Amino acid sequence: MNAARVEHLPSGVRTAADYQQIARQRLDETPWHYLQEGSGEGLSVAANRSALDRISLMSRPLADVRGGHTRLQLFGQTLEHPLLLAPIAYQRLFHADGECASAMAAAAQGGNLLVSSLASMPLEQIASASQQTGGQPPWFQLYWQGERQRTLRLAQRAIAAGYPVIVFTVDAPVKLASLTLPGDIRAVNLEAPLTAAPVAAGQSQVFDGWMAQAPNWDDLAWLRQQIKLPLLLKGILHANDAERAIRLGCDGLVVSNHGGRVLDGVPAAIDCLPAIVETVAGRIPLLFDSGIRTGRDAYKALQLGASAVLIGRPAIWGLASAGALGVAHVIRLLRDELEATMALCGNPTLADIPLQTAS
Numbered sequence: 001m002n003a004a005r006v007e008h009l010p011s012g013v014r015t016a017a018d019y020q021q022i023a024r025q026r027l028d029e030t031p032w033h034y035l036q037e038g039s040g041e042g043l044s045v046a047a048n049r050s051a052l053d054r055i056s057l058m059s060r061p062l063a064d065v066r067g068g069h070t071r072l073q074l075f076g077q078t079l080e081h082p083l084l085l086a087p088i089a090y091q092r093l094f095h096a097d098g099e100c101a102s103a104m105a106a107a108a109q110g111g112n113l114l115v116s117s118l119a120s121m122p123l124e125q126i127a128s129a130s131q132q133t134g135g136q137p138p139w140f141q142l143y144w145q146g147e148r149q150r151t152l153r154l155a156q157r158a159i160a161a162g163y164p165v166i167v168f169t170v171d172a173p174v175k176l177a178s179l180t181l182p183g184d185i186r187a188v189n190l191e192a193p194l195t196a197a198p199v200a201a202g203q204s205q206v207f208d209g210w211m212a213q214a215p216n217w218d219d220l221a222w223l224r225q226q227i228k229l230p231l232l233l234k235g236i237l238h239a240n241d242a243e244r245a246i247r248l249g250c251d252g253l254v255v256s257n258h259g260g261r262v263l264d265g266v267p268a269a270i271d272c273l274p275a276i277v278e279t280v281a282g283r284i285p286l287l288f289d290s291g292i293r294t295g296r297d298a299y300k301a302l303q304l305g306a307s308a309v310l311i312g313r314p315a316i317w318g319l320a321s322a323g324a325l326g327v328a329h330v331i332r333l334l335r336d337e338l339e340a341t342m343a344l345c346g347n348p349t350l351a352d353i354p355l356q357t358a359s
């Protein structure tokens with residue numbers, strides 16, 4: 001990245017939503033639509049928001065919250081707050097500094113990020129951008145690469161580059177959206193783009209083409225054997241799948257509907273969290289994403305049992321608006337809102353937030 005690039009924060013920004021307006025003006029139609037779109041009719045995108053809006057917060061005045069903080073331990077790392085950056089593909093579509101800007105922002109804010117398999121910058125460069133900003137090693141988001149050995153080679157490259165946690169995304173095996181990338185932007189860490197397996201006459205492009213290259217539970221069991229580091233699954237909505245993942249030895253889950261971008265009509269991810277929390281019963285940490293736009297939303301996920309949340313589109317609104325500074329500002333705004341919510345709800349630390357169970 002160009003270290004000489006100087007960027008300024010736009011004036012008058014008070015919330016992540018303000019960055020959405022700026023990003024809308026700055027981005028061309030194609031990246032904007034790629035960023036914002038949901039699948040189908042956008043039902044699950046809307047459901048993520050309306051479900052979070054329906055959850056209320058209970059204020060608890062007069063609590064003594066002096067000495068409060070948002071610090072936590074997660075997979076061996078100490079994070080200043082529970083707001084991680086979600087893995088988002090092709091970040092150079094949104095800003096020339098791409099994933100390195102996000103890594104620097106997460107590091108500067110004492111948090112961390114998940115780097116996508118579809119990152120548009122080399123994994124090693126992103127890890128060193130984080131390290132040079134004083135951050136901890138980022139986590140790697142793994143997409144299945146059509147077959148076992150190719151998938152393992154990708155994970156091993158990330159592990160060799162110092163990524164200490166592997167997050168295996170399992171909810172997006174079928175490529176429904178087709179994005180035409182500009183010539184200079186591609187998934188630089190992949191050996192070659194995946195294409196659907198050829199199908200014979202009478203076979204289905206979905207079942208015998210794309211899905212022939214999708215992972216299954218046996219592949220997960222195999223992957224678990226290969227990876228000695230913490231292995232999380234991202235994209236779990238059903239409690240039975242959470243149970244099966246634990247039995248196969250997964251170390252954590254990200255409860256997520258991929259921001260409403262895969263199967264339109266799945267429930268709001270937040271509505272799936274309580275049943276999974278009940279099933280998992282504290283055996284492994286649960287992370288949450290899909291629809292978080294404010295620190296109050298983050299608090300709602302934490303009170304339902306998530307240990308941390310991932311921030312998707314809002315971070316990219318910041319990136320498109322002001323590069324690393326914009327992403328860092330989005331994280332800070334959400335953290336400020338989270339702190340205020342914790343204080344007003346009477347909880348000085350994350351551990352003090354009472355668990356709301358499914359009623």
Ligand code: FNR
Nearest residue numbers: 035086087088089116169258259289290291312313
């Ligand atoms: C994503 N997401 C995603 N997830 C993943 O595991 N690997 C990836 O490469 C991507 N790429 C990606 C691109 C874009 C443009 C978006 C918006 C999302 C999903 C992402 O990690 C996260 O689950 C959602 O973005 C969370 O929802 P919100 O916060 O955007 O509502």
